[in-house]
Amino acid sequence: MAFLKAFGSYLPERVVTNAEIGARVGCDAEWIRNVSGIDERRFARDDESVADLAFRAAQDCLDRAKVKASELGMILVASGSWEQQFPGPASAVASRLGLDATPCLDMPMASAGSLFGISLASRLCASLGPILVIGAEKMSQIVEREPMERGVAILFGDGAGACLVHPSNGFARIVDCGLYSDGAYAGDLKLPFASPLEMNGRSVILQASRKIPRAIATLLEQHRKRAADVAVFLMHQANQNLIARVAKALEVAEDKFYSNIKSFGNTSSASMLIAAAEWSKSNELAPGESLCFAAFGAGFHWGALLAEGAD
Amino acid sequence: MDRRTQILEIVRRVAGKETAVGADESLFESGVLDSFGLQDLVTELEHVFDVNIPDSDLTPRKFDSIERIEAYLEEHGK
Numbered sequence: 421m422a423f424l425k426a427f428g429s430y431l432p433e434r435v436v437t438n439a440e441i442g443a444r445v446g447c448d449a450e451w452i453r454n455v456s457g458i459d460e461r462r463f464a465r466d467d468e469s470v471a472d473l474a475f476r477a478a479q480d481c482l483d484r485a486k487v488k489a490s491e492l493g494m495i496l497v498a499s500g501s502w503e504q505q506f507p508g509p510a511s512a513v514a515s516r517l518g519l520d521a522t523p524c525l526d527m528p529m530a531s532a533g534s535l536f537g538i539s540l541a542s543r544l545c546a547s548l549g550p551i552l553v554i555g556a557e558k559m560s561q562i563v564e565r566e567p568m569e570r571g572v573a574i575l576f577g578d579g580a581g582a583c584l585v586h587p588s589n590g591f592a593r594i595v596d597c598g599l600y601s602d603g604a605y606a607g608d609l610k611l612p613f614a615s616p617l618e619m620n621g622r623s624v625i626l627q628a629s630r631k632i633p634r635a636i637a638t639l640l641e642q643h644r645k646r647a648a649d650v651a652v653f654l655m656h657q658a659n660q661n662l663i664a665r666v667a668k669a670l671e672v673a674e675d676k677f678y679s680n681i682k683s684f685g686n687t688s689s690a691s692m693l694i695a696a697a698e699w700s701k702s703n704e705l706a707p708g709e710s711l712c713f714a715a716f717g718a719g720f721h722w723g724a725l726l727a728e729g730a731d
Numbered sequence: 732m733d734r735r736t737q738i739l740e741i742v743r744r745v746a747g748k749e750t751a752v753g754a755d756e757s758l759f760e761s762g763v764l765d766s767f768g769l770q771d772l773v774t775e776l777e778h779v780f781d782v783n784i785p786d787s788d789l790t791p792r793k794f795d796s797i798e799r800i801e802a803y804l805e806e807h808g809k
Contacts, residue, residue: 455765604787622759622791625766626773630786661767 422542423590424711424727425550428481428582429697430473431684432464436560438574445570452574457660461577461685463560470502470580471509474556475516477580477690480697481552482517485584489517493549495524496541498533498689500611500718501557502526509556523548530557530609531656531717533689534581535599538713539725541585542594549587555689556580565616572617575659577685581693590730592705597713597725598639600631609718628662628716633669635724636714643726647672649710651729654699656715657681657691666714688717705729734809738800741779745771754797769794776800780809 437460438449452458464473474497482489495517497510508526527533534555541551559576585594605627608620632655640647647670655663660681667674678699687694692715705711709729716722732740735754742763743750750763758764764772769791776794777784782804793803 602786620791622766622769623789626769626789626791627786629767629770630789665767665770 421587422545422594423586423588423730424592424594425487425584425586425590426481426485427693427697427700428477428479428484429580429694430476430480431579431694432462432468432473434463434465435460436463436577441574445568445573447570447574455661456575457663457679457681458575458685459682462579464558464578468558469509470499470556470558471512471516473558473578473580474499474509474513474554477556477582477693478513478517478552478554481582481584487550487584489519491550492519492522492552494541494544494551495522496527496537496551496553497524498527498529498537498553498555499557500528500530500533500688501559501562502528503558503561513554529717529719529721530688531658531691532715532719532721532723533717534583534693535656535713535715535723535725536721538583538585538594539597539599539723542597545585545587551585552582553585553693554580554582555691555693557688557690559688562611562617567616569616571621572619575686577687579684579687579690579694581690581697583693583696592711592727593730595643595726595728596639597723598635599721599723600635601719601721603719605720606718609720611718625662627720628658628722629665629669631720631722632666632714632716632724635722636666636670636712639724639726640712645710645726650676650712651705651709652699652703653677653712653714654692654696655713656717657684657695658686658716707731734804735797735801737779738797741772741775742797745775752797757795759791759795776804780804782807782809
C-alpha cells in the first residue's frame with residue numbers, strides 16, 4: 421500500500437514569451453500557440469542548476485506535506501538535463517535538505533521520469549519509508565545549444581515538480597500502474613552529450629498518440645473503470661494538441677485533463693508534477709474519486725498510474 | 732474505386748482540403764499533413780482497408796507518400 425501525500429513545484433522567475441523565443445528561431449507567437457498550446461515558458465538563471473530547481477520543489481512538497489526531510493526513506497530524482505555525467509542531482513538535493521545518509525537515486529529519464537519514479541516509490545516505500553520523487557529540468561541550457569532548432573526550441577521550459585509517496589497515509593491511495601518501454605525508438609528522441617536535442621517529432625507524436633490512451637485504457641479496464649469515471653487526468657505536459665488527442669481517443673472532455681502547458685511549456689520530467697502541484701492547490705480528490713497520471717517520453721518509456729481518493 | 736483513389740480520398744479527408752500532391756511526393760514536406768494528421772491518416776487507413784497497423788509499423792516514413800501507403804497496403808494484402 422502506498423499513498424500520494426503531497427505535491428510541490430518550483431518555477432524560475434524569468435518568463436520567456438513566444439515572441440521572444442520565436443524571434444530567435446524565425447517563427448511568430450501565434451504559430452507557436454497553434455502547434456503547441458504554449459504561450460510562455462520559464463527559463464532559469466545561468467547560476468541556477470537542476471539541483472537548485474529540484475531542491476526548491478522538494479522544499480515546497482515537504483512544507484505542504486508537513487513532513488520533515490529527516491523522515492524521508494529515500495529520494496528519487498528524474499532529470500534528462502542534468503549538467504554532468506555523474507553524480508546526478510539526487511545526492512546534492514539530499515545534502516541541501518540536510519541529509520547525509522538517506523539513500524538517493526538518480527533516474528536519467530526525461531518526460532516519463534516522474535511517472536516511473538512514483539511507481540517505483542510506491543513499491544519501495546513500505547520498506548524504506550516516505551519517498552520524495554522529484555522531476556527537475558533545465559531545458560533552456562539544451563534548447564539554446566546551437567544550432568537552435570525551431571521544433572525543439574519553442575516547446576521546452578525549466579522547472580521542477582515533486583511528489584511525496586507515503587507508506588501509510590495521504591490524500592490518495594495508489595491503486596496500480598502500468599509501465600512500458602520500447603527501445604526501438606530510442607533514436608527518435610535523444611540528447612547526445614554537448615549536442616542539440618534530436619527529435620523526430622512525427623514519430624514521437626505518432627507513437628504517443630496511440631500508446632498513452634492505450635496505457636490509460638488498459639489500466640482502467642483492469643480496475644473496471646472507464647475514462648469517464650476518472651475525476652482528473654494529470655498528464656505529462658508535452659503539447660496541448662497531444663493532450664486533446666488523448667482525451668478524444670478516450671472519449672472524454674479535454675478539460676478532464678488538467679493543463680498548464682500554456683504558462684510553463686514542456687518541462688519534460690517535471691511537467692506532470694508541476695501540473696499536479698498546481699491542480700492540488702485549488703482542487704481536492706474526494707474519497708473514492710480517481711486520479712490518473714500518464715506520461716510518455718524518450719526511450720520510448722510511457723505508462724499510466726491510477727490513484728483513488730483516500731477516506 | 733481503386734486503391735490509389737481511396738487513399739487520395741482519405742488524405743483529402745484528413746487534410747480537410749483539396750490536395751494536388753503527387754504520388755511520390757512527401758505528404759509532410761508538401762504541407763498536406765502535419766504530425767497529428769498522420770495519426771488520423773493511419774486510423775482512417777485501418778478503418779477503410781480493414782487492416783491492423785501495429786505500433787512497430789508506425790514510422791512516418793512508411794506513410795510519407797501515396798506510393799508508400801500503397802506499398803504498405805500491398806504488402807499486407809489490401
